[in-house]
């Protein structure tokens with residue numbers, strides 16, 4: 001593995017899931033990371049990603065440096081050939097090259113602006129780090145994806161499924177803020193690689209990017225979609241079509257006890273943080289059906305498996321001038 005930017009960086013998802021579950025069992029504190037440093041840059045807030053990735057790195061013997069890049073770093077310029085006479089003090093070319101000398105792996109979180117779809121889809125921040133860093137780069141949630149969350153979700157379902165081919169429903173839920181499509185995008189991509197019966201349900205106008213959903217069924221009637229579900233993944237996202245906007249705050253989409261009754265006693269998932277009684281009701285989050293805490297714990301082992309791969313020797317990366 002050279003980078004961990006999206007699902008295409010994984011050649012063998014099943015094998016990686018197995019490795020992560022093995023690391024969980026062993027609580028392995030291997031020495032692979034001894035003398036190596038992980039540098040994490042956050043352009044947006046985080047609780048789980050920041051701490052589970054730090055914990056994973058430490059379990060592998062790594063040192064960790066974390067920077068709140070949005071507030072503490074120089075404002076970065078990402079455009080090639082920019083005349084930097086305004087508010088941006090440092091170009092990614094220098095920043096990534098310098099960081100590559102201090103760190104053996106660089107990890108970056110940078111959410112979408114949700115204003116300009118084409119711009120967000122260019123993944124300028126993640127791709128610029130990938131281009132100008134001479135060490136591997138990890139995506140800690142970018143404009144269009146959250147592959148560490150996707151891997152976690154895939155390994156959680158693999159770990160907890162009780163039938164060979166479970167029915168997995170991704171359902172939209174209301175939220176007061178316009179949120180990225182990154183988490184549902186990655187969830188769909190990872191589920192498409194597993195032996196599951198995946199169904200997406202969302203209101204009209206909220207269909208995700210069809211290049212990602214491909215032939216996964218999208219049903220606009222939530223109740224019929226939820227029938228016989230073994231896993232329900234609840235998540236809000238803003239409209240992809242009417243890009244970045246909130247088209248509905250319909251509380252009938254909130255996931256509550258009545259919705260749970262439609263399922264096959266489903267396990268309920270959410271990446272967290274979750275707005276209680278807006279996205280998922282207390283009655284569900286506080287029930288036996290909720291596996292959100294278990295799921296969050298698996299973040300550590302997903303990150304550990306990815307870091308382990310990136311620390312393992314592979315072809316040297318070519319430097320970009």
Ligand SMILES: NCCC[C@H](NC(=O)CCC(=O)O)C(=O)O
Nearest residue numbers: 141177179180182183271272273
């Ligand atoms: N990393 C997990 C989710 C991060 C982000 N959620 C949020 O921003 C929620 C913020 C709030 O509830 O105010 C998202 O949906 O992509």
Ligand SMILES: NC(=O)OP(=O)(O)O
Nearest residue numbers: 046047048049271272
């Ligand atoms: N699920 C997740 O990525 O959580 P944080 O935003 O707290 O890192």
